[in-house]
Amino acid sequence: MLAILHPNTSLDDDAYRQTMHYLENLPGVxxxxxxxxxxxxxxxxxxxxxxxxxxxxxxIEALPAxxxxxxxxxxxxxxxxxxxxxxxxxxxxxxxxxxxxNLNVFAGLCAVDVPEHVEMMxxxxxxxxxxxxxxxxxxxxxxPYSFQGHGKGCLPWVFEKAGKHGIKVVAMEITxxxxxEEIDTCLEKLGRPTGVMLQVGTRNTQNFELLKAIGRQSTYxxxxxxxxGITLNESLNAAEYLASEGNANVIFCLRxxxxxxxxPHRNMVDFAHVPAVKRLTRMPVCVDPSHSVGSREKSxxxxxxxxHATAQGVIxxxxxxxxxxxxxxxxxxxxxxxxxLMNELPAYLEDIRLCxxxxxxxxxxxxxxxxxxxx
Ligand code: PEP
Ligand code: MN
Numbered sequence: 553m554l555a556i557l558h559p560n561t562s563l564d565d566d567a568y569r570q571t572m573h574y575l576e577n578l579p580g581v582x583x584x585x586x587x588x589x590x591x592x593x594x595x596x597x598x599x600x601x602x603x604x605x606x607x608x609x610x611x612i613e614a615l616p617a618x619x620x621x622x623x624x625x626x627x628x629x630x631x632x633x634x635x636x637x638x639x640x641x642x643x644x645x646x647x648x649x650x651x652x653x654n655l656n657v658f659a660g661l662c663a664v665d666v667p668e669h670v671e672m673m674x675x676x677x678x679x680x681x682x683x684x685x686x687x688x689x690x691x692x693x694x695x696p697y698s699f700q701g702h703g704k705g706c707l708p709w710v711f712e713k714a715g716k717h718g719i720k721v722v723a724m725e726i727t728x729x730x731x732x733e734e735i736d737t738c739l740e741k742l743g744r745p746t747g748v749m750l751q752v753g754t755r756n757t758q759n760f761e762l763l764k765a766i767g768r769q770s771t772y773x774x775x776x777x778x779x780x781g782i783t784l785n786e787s788l789n790a791a792e793y794l795a796s797e798g799n800a801n802v803i804f805c806l807r808x809x810x811x812x813x814x815x816p817h818r819n820m821v822d823f824a825h826v827p828a829v830k831r832l833t834r835m836p837v838c839v840d841p842s843h844s845v846g847s848r849e850k851s852x853x854x855x856x857x858x859x860h861a862t863a864q865g866v867i868x869x870x871x872x873x874x875x876x877x878x879x880x881x882x883x884x885x886x887x888x889x890x891x892x893l894m895n896e897l898p899a900y901l902e903d904i905r906l907c908x909x910x911x912x913x914x915x916x917x918x919x920x921x922x923x924x925x926x927x
Contacts, residue, residue, distance in 0.1 A: 553604045554622045554629075555612050556639070557596040567616035574615055575600060578607070586630070586800065590644070599629060628788055630795035631802065631833045641834035642871075643801045645773045646720045646747030648683060650803060650836045655871055655908045657901065658723045660685035662842070662876045663699065663886035664706045667713070672879040674717035676894045680901055685714065686723040686874055690731055691886055692755050699885045704734040711738060715745025723775050723874060725751035729765035736771065751775040754807055754843075757790045758782065767797025774802045775838060775874070780810040784825060788833060803872055804835045806865070808844030817857065818846020818890070823865035830869060838872035839865030842890045858892060859903060866907035867914070873904060 555575070561568050575583050580603030588595040600607065612621040624634045642651030650656065660673055664687050677685055687710050691701035714722050726732060735748050750772045756762055757779035766774055774794055778787040791802050806826065808819025821844045829837045841861040850856045862873055878884045878891035892900060 553600040553607050553609070553612060554624050554634070555598040555600065555615070555618045556620050556622070557598065557617045558619045559593040559595055561596055561617050565617065571615040571617035572598075575612075579603070581607070584796075586798070588643075588800070590640075599624075601629075627785075628792050628833050630800055631788070631792055631835055633832065633834055637834075639834065642836050643773065645749070645801065648720050648747075650773070650801075650871065652830050652834065652836050652869075652871055655866065655873070655904070656684050656721075657682060657904060658684045658686045658721075658838075658872060658874045659877045659892075659897065659900075660687050660723075660875075661878060662686070662884065662891065663688040663691050664702055664710055665883070665885045667709055669879050669883075670710055670713055672894065673877060674713050674719060676877075676879075676897050677719065678717040680897055682901070683718060683720045684723070685719050685721075686751075686876075687714075688725055688886065690725055690727045692725070692727050692753050693886075701886075704731075704738065707735060707738040708742065711742055711746050715742070719746050721747045721749050723749045723751050725753050726766075727753070727756060727762075729762060732766065732769060732772070747772075749773050749775050749803070751777070751805075752790075753777050754780045757787055760790075760793060763790060763793040764797050767794035767799045770799045770801070774799060775805055775872075776802055777805045777807050777840070778809075778822070780808065780819060784828070788829070791833070791835060802835055803838050804829050804833070805838035805840055805872070805874060806844075807840040807874075808846075816847075816849065817844065819844050821845065821861050821864070823861065823868060823870070826865055826868040826870050836871035837869070838874055839870045840874040841865065842874075842876035842887070842892075846890050848889065848891075856892070856896075858890065859900060862900070863903060863907045866904055867911050869911050875900075 582601050584599040586597040609621045622634050622637050689701050689706050693700055750766055754777040776791050791804055794802050806822050808821050811820050814820030823839050826837050841858045845857045845861050876887055876891045879894050881888035881891040
């Protein structure tokens with residue numbers, strides 16, 4: 553059961569104290585409090601866990617600080633969508649809104665290499681009005697002898713450049729909990745010129761200790777990649793791990809599944825799951841067409857497979873695109889062959905806008921149908 557308190561309820565209110573006293577004394581029930589800071593108000597959600605079957609919804613709703621109660625199912629308790637659950641999806645971070653109804657593009661380098669390339673990338677983003685990017689500093693690699701990223705050494709100049717070009721959010725994968733502090737210390741020292749979204753890679757989707765460490769902090773939102781060899785349910789549970797530790801600002805990223813059947817693509821593109829994740833949870837959903845498709849192949853229509861895959865995800869309602877670009881792919885240290893080029897950025901962004909608008913128009917068609925049915 554979930555009890556949602558009246559907006560802006562203060563922890564000093566008598567109503568709050570009385571409510572908590574009642575809930576904490578329910579036999580066999582444990583209580584977890586979640587604070588959500590929205591743009592205009594603070595919401596407190598109280599999760600009642602354990603032996604909650606016999607609890608009476610009306611009785612909980614009668615408590616002085618409670619606005620309404622929702623009976624939640626066992627799966628994805630915090631991030632899931634439950635019956636009669638009208639809670640909003642998403643969050644705002646560093647001035648950028650993330651929700652199940654809008655769209656942000658994170659084009660950037662798979663791996664940070666030299667300042668000149670980072671500069672060119674960020675300049676191109678600024679020229680095109682983009683405020684988010686991806687920049688890998690810690691790279692998990694299949695082969696132990698491959699380049700593993702510049703690590704904390706590159707953070708100061710990457711963050712400074714981001715600030716200079718008006719980038720508000722940098723998606724950056726971390727592979728160890730110590731990287732959270734490295735990023736935080738660096739940003740703090742620089743006066744926080746930009747923000748960071750911590751990325752959990754597909755190889756770490758079920759690294760539960762890493763998930764718990766990331767979930768314990770709420771400074772940075774999280775981009776969780778779907779595990780490439782596990783079920784969707786298992787990956788969604790990994791997201792719930794983050795939320796259960798306190799950080800529910802999570803975006804779920806589809807990035808293709810590892811199977812020989814995916815060929816000629818690097819992975820089997822799984823973007824038909826965009827609406828499924830939105831139905832099952834309240835998380836904004838990201839698609840990563842670069843790591844799904846994995847090449848610059850194009851079909852006779854002249855459109856790259858990476859662009860077609862992006863279109864499929866966005867037209868189905870994706871809320872974020874994470875995509876590899878590089879000014880000189882032949883010099884990229886990681887994933888050059890799948891990178892899009894700087895001169896492809898404007899057309900790509902136009903294509904994405906077109907698909908996002910089309911998704912909105914598609915919704916309107918079916919809303920009309922629903923209207924006719926109830927007339
Ligand atoms: C990445 O986005 O840089 C990456 C390594 O992706 P994945 O974890 O999905 O392979
Ligand atoms: Mn990569």
